[in-house]
Amino acid sequence: MSSDSDLRLVGVGSSPYTRKLRGALRFRRLPFRFVIMGSKEASALPERPLPLVPYLVLPAADGGSLTAISDTTPILNRLEETYAERRLRPSDPALNLIDLLLEDYGDEWLSKCMFHYRWSYAADVKKASAYLPYRRAMQITREEGEQGERDFASRQISRIGVVGSNPVTAPIIEGSWRRFLEIFEAHIQNQPYLLGQRPGAGDFAAFGQMTMLVITDPTPSQVAMEVSPRAYAWTERLEDVSGLDVSDADWIDLSDPPATLRDLLGEVGRVYVPYMIANAKAIARGAKQVECEVDGQPWVQESFVYQAKCLGWLRKAYSALDETARERVDRLLLGTGCEPLFAPL
Numbered sequence: 001m002s003s004d005s006d007l008r009l010v011g012v013g014s015s016p017y018t019r020k021l022r023g024a025l026r027f028r029r030l031p032f033r034f035v036i037m038g039s040k041e042a043s044a045l046p047e048r049p050l051p052l053v054p055y056l057v058l059p060a061a062d063g064g065s066l067t068a069i070s071d072t073t074p075i076l077n078r079l080e081e082t083y084a085e086r087r088l089r090p091s092d093p094a095l096n097l098i099d100l101l102l103e104d105y106g107d108e109w110l111s112k113c114m115f116h117y118r119w120s121y122a123a124d125v126k127k128a129s130a131y132l133p134y135r136r137a138m139q140i141t142r143e144e145g146e147q148g149e150r151d152f153a154s155r156q157i158s159r160i161g162v163v164g165s166n167p168v169t170a171p172i173i174e175g176s177w178r179r180f181l182e183i184f185e186a187h188i189q190n191q192p193y194l195l196g197q198r199p200g201a202g203d204f205a206a207f208g209q210m211t212m213l214v215i216t217d218p219t220p221s222q223v224a225m226e227v228s229p230r231a232y233a234w235t236e237r238l239e240d241v242s243g244l245d246v247s248d249a250d251w252i253d254l255s256d257p258p259a260t261l262r263d264l265l266g267e268v269g270r271v272y273v274p275y276m277i278a279n280a281k282a283i284a285r286g287a288k289q290v291e292c293e294v295d296g297q298p299w300v301q302e303s304f305v306y307q308a309k310c311l312g313w314l315r316k317a318y319s320a321l322d323e324t325a326r327e328r329v330d331r332l333l334l335g336t337g338c339e340p341l342f343a344p345l
């Protein structure tokens, strides 16, 4: 039975990060209510601390009033601390680090694929902008919907550079989407989730972006159906894995991982790593522009403060590892291109 202290996930189904968090909450079997962003139920709740979708409303640590928290990675951390059953993050610190890395790749790189395809191709722009105005205003007239469609498309297309999609980076982003799918196709034949027989945070981060890339948006979903129809089935599955019974034995053995995990980490090392490092360096020296090489090709975009913060979190998690865990992580990452992430910047 639900009560007023139930968790509230406030978001919209068309937001990849909302889908990430909703999938994770379902997996964790935490009682929650899904509240539509902008609804009267949402306006009765505490305001979100950052202008991000989604956010989570939960009882304050002292059990008293409700508070709102933003940003799915720290939200998942908070849920790990508060609720002991069916934790999402691996208890083995070395495996947890790998899961954090995959989570950040999903959140911060696959999101580039998602935003790029959606707002670069006419068919994708048309579909997304036509339906998005109705999400939070289901009863607007068709004319209002069409006006919303034009406003939406022009606003999002004007922001496409923020995530790094432009004519220079487009071929790199598209190459990375296809390779991710090829590796995913092979990897998921070894086990059903990225790190074993149970999903981790990395699975839900990838899933969130894949709801749009694999299912909703015409151009990237056509690539997905060609390369990996399995990715479509997987994305549908991750929507709700509340019925999956799990134990600690379901994680892969990090000393003997399938070769396809190294391939996946190799893809992370090929694109996400050089970009994240160049971005963090640009932010550190106050540069507005990131200019680097990704996959041997030039990459240019506006520098991105938030993504430098994400790299900081990852590096902090790595430096908190004890020596044994660090060695296990290093051994897995050796030769994948991920090593510079944790070296001095």
Ligand SMILES: N[C@@H](CCC(=O)N[C@@H](CS)C(=O)NCC(=O)O)C(=O)O
Pocket (backbone or CB within 6 Å): 015, 016, 017, 018, 051, 052, 053, 054, 070, 071, 072, 073, 107
């Ligand atoms: N790192 C954040 C990202 C959330 C995010 O970027 N959300 C997008 C929509 S999916 C957003 O709120 N964009 C601003 C807006 O739509 O006004 C998280 O994990 O929650």
